Amino acid sequence: MNHNLYAAFAAGFSRRLEQPCLILTDGRAWTYGDIERASARMANLLVRLGLRRGDRIAMQTDKSPEALVLYLASLRAGMVFLPLNPAYQAQEVEYFLNDAQPGLFVCRPQFREAALLLAAQSGVAHTLVLDENGRGSLIDLAAAQSDIFETVQSGPEELAAILYTSGTTGRSKGAMLSHRNLLSNAETLCREWRFTPADVLLHMLPIFHIHGLFVACHCTLLAGSAMLFEPRFDVRRAIEALPDATMFMGVPTYYTRLLAEPGFTRKCARGIRLFVSGSAPLLAETFTAFAQRTGQRILERYGMTEGGMYTSNPYAGDRRCGSVGPALPGVELRVVDDAGRPCGAGVPGHIQVRGENVFSGYWRMPEKTAEEFTDDGFFRTGDIGHLDKDGYLFISGRARDLIISGGLNIYPKEIEDVIDALPGVAESAVIGLPHADFGEAVTAVVIGERGAQLSADAIAAAVRERLAAFKVPKRVFIAADLPRNAMGKVQKNLLREQYAHRQAGAPAGCSKPE
Ligand code: AMP
Numbered sequence: 001m002n003h004n005l006y007a008a009f010a011a012g013f014s015r016r017l018e019q020p021c022l023i024l025t026d027g028r029a030w031t032y033g034d035i036e037r038a039s040a041r042m043a044n045l046l047v048r049l050g051l052r053r054g055d056r057i058a059m060q061t062d063k064s065p066e067a068l069v070l071y072l073a074s075l076r077a078g079m080v081f082l083p084l085n086p087a088y089q090a091q092e093v094e095y096f097l098n099d100a101q102p103g104l105f106v107c108r109p110q111f112r113e114a115a116l117l118l119a120a121q122s123g124v125a126h127t128l129v130l131d132e133n134g135r136g137s138l139i140d141l142a143a144a145q146s147d148i149f150e151t152v153q154s155g156p157e158e159l160a161a162i163l164y165t166s167g168t169t170g171r172s173k174g175a176m177l178s179h180r181n182l183l184s185n186a187e188t189l190c191r192e193w194r195f196t197p198a199d200v201l202l203h204m205l206p207i208f209h210i211h212g213l214f215v216a217c218h219c220t221l222l223a224g225s226a227m228l229f230e231p232r233f234d235v236r237r238a239i240e241a242l243p244d245a246t247m248f249m250g251v252p253t254y255y256t257r258l259l260a261e262p263g264f265t266r267k268c269a270r271g272i273r274l275f276v277s278g279s280a281p282l283l284a285e286t287f288t289a290f291a292q293r294t295g296q297r298i299l300e301r302y303g304m305t306e307g308g309m310y311t312s313n314p315y316a317g318d319r320r321c322g323s324v325g326p327a328l329p330g331v332e333l334r335v336v337d338d339a340g341r342p343c344g345a346g347v348p349g350h351i352q353v354r355g356e357n358v359f360s361g362y363w364r365m366p367e368k369t370a371e372e373f374t375d376d377g378f379f380r381t382g383d384i385g386h387l388d389k390d391g392y393l394f395i396s397g398r399a400r401d402l403i404i405s406g407g408l409n410i411y412p413k414e415i416e417d418v419i420d421a422l423p424g425v426a427e428s429a430v431i432g433l434p435h436a437d438f439g440e441a442v443t444a445v446v447i448g449e450r451g452a453q454l455s456a457d458a459i460a461a462a463v464r465e466r467l468a469a470f471k472v473p474k475r476v477f478i479a480a481d482l483p484r485n486a487m488g489k490v491q492k493n494l495l496r497e498q499y500a501h502r503q504a505g506a507p508a509g510c511s512k513p514e
Helices: 005-010 032-048 065-076 090-100 109-122 137-143 179-192 210-223 235-244 252-259 284-294 366-372 412-420 456-466 492-500
Strands: 020-023 029-031 056-060 080-083 104-107 126-129 159-164 174-178 200-203 226-229 247-250 274-277 299-304 308-312 331-336 349-355 379-387 393-398 403-405 408-410 425-435 439-448 475-479
Touching: 005 065, 005 179, 005 210, 020 032, 029 032, 032 065, 032 137, 056 065, 056 090, 065 080, 065 137, 090 109, 104 109, 109 126, 126 137, 159 179, 174 179, 179 210, 179 308, 200 210, 200 235, 210 226, 210 247, 210 299, 210 308, 235 252, 247 252, 252 274, 252 284, 284 412, 308 331, 331 379, 393 412, 403 425, 403 439, 408 412, 412 425, 412 439, 412 456, 425 492, 439 456, 439 492, 456 475
Parallel strands: 020 226, 056 080, 056 104, 080 159, 104 126, 200 226, 200 247, 247 274, 274 299, 439 475
Antiparallel strands: 020 029, 159 174, 299 308, 331 349, 349 379, 379 393, 403 408, 425 439
């Protein structure tokens, strides 16, 4: 049996060669037949360039159908795909090229000069260009190739992709994902979320990350559905396109932006059978406001680069606000204390997972890999959370964001929830800053709703009324916004750096708007 992920997708292609797979903003479509032929040409090119099975293909380009085709070609040829965020600067790219040693680097035209230099230093044999309109030397060379290619036979453990984690502490790590890891998760999600060939997914996520590349594209390709393939998230365009779609996937920021638009109405969302949110926590307030506006409950799920999706609220059944749902079928998930003993319902601890979807380790980091797995093969996610009595998971944050103040563990989420519920507050982030007495001092950075006059004193007082004194922020800063990465995650490491120089010992209330 061929375990190649593309072979699993292509098993259904012959029935739908004339059906649209990608529909672009201007209405042009790529049929499944087009995808099959274009990926064959590209796979032939990869082979022609002298690349071999297992070689890495690095891509740092804008989102386009051709970029997706390069991924599919890499699968077909048995190579290992390495997508990179276009926001990375030369110095960051240099690290990835040195670490992964790809045989081919595909970059944007404006980056070509720098890329050639980096490629020469890192020993990358080929550098080709792909622009946002799907043009460039990659496509010119592929055009001359045959549009027939026999997808290679892959074993289940063979690598399909390496995705670098965002690396907020220390070096960024390359998560090695096999064909089996990716296929098992895609099959599970397809089934659980009931994808069918009649579905049309509005795709506005980037494709250098698991959410847009794996979750969204794999489900579509496996089910034979179509995607409205948009270059990026644009709220006006989303409102325009939603009536033509049946599904939408987004990070929480997409949902808050949609809600900020009066043009986003119940009517506009009526044809969507499933709204999915993930990659960062969805605020309870957003979930509720969305349900009020559209009559639909967003399905929140949880996962990460190292293993795809671990939990999902149910398609049919109770989608609980604030929870990321129970473990998906085939995923074993447990919450344990510092000594590795299972925590009871309601007790927060370390989230660990095991299953076919979970990666085999970090690229060329055997020691780091060994540290992250338990003796019985569970992966330590680094996330903290608790299960309720029905097995629904609630996430409180990353272990490294845990605040230890005066020897007591404090989960930022608990304080953020209290602050977020105050009138006039749009959102907040709670961090620990070094403090001479306490070790770390609880510090809140709060963003107000437009026009709201927030008082740092009043916020601290409101927390004092609701939570134990040791959880009350020593200082509250009112700020204009929070630093986020491309997937909408608040970058607490940056916040800690930004506020580290402030005197954390002073009482709450001495801050002024930034
Ligand atoms: P990434 O590997 O970039 O996808 O990041 C994975 C991390 O994002 C997880 O370890 C969680 O900390 C966070 N994450 C993903 N989905 C959710 C969610 N629904 N709620 C809260 N955090 C999430």
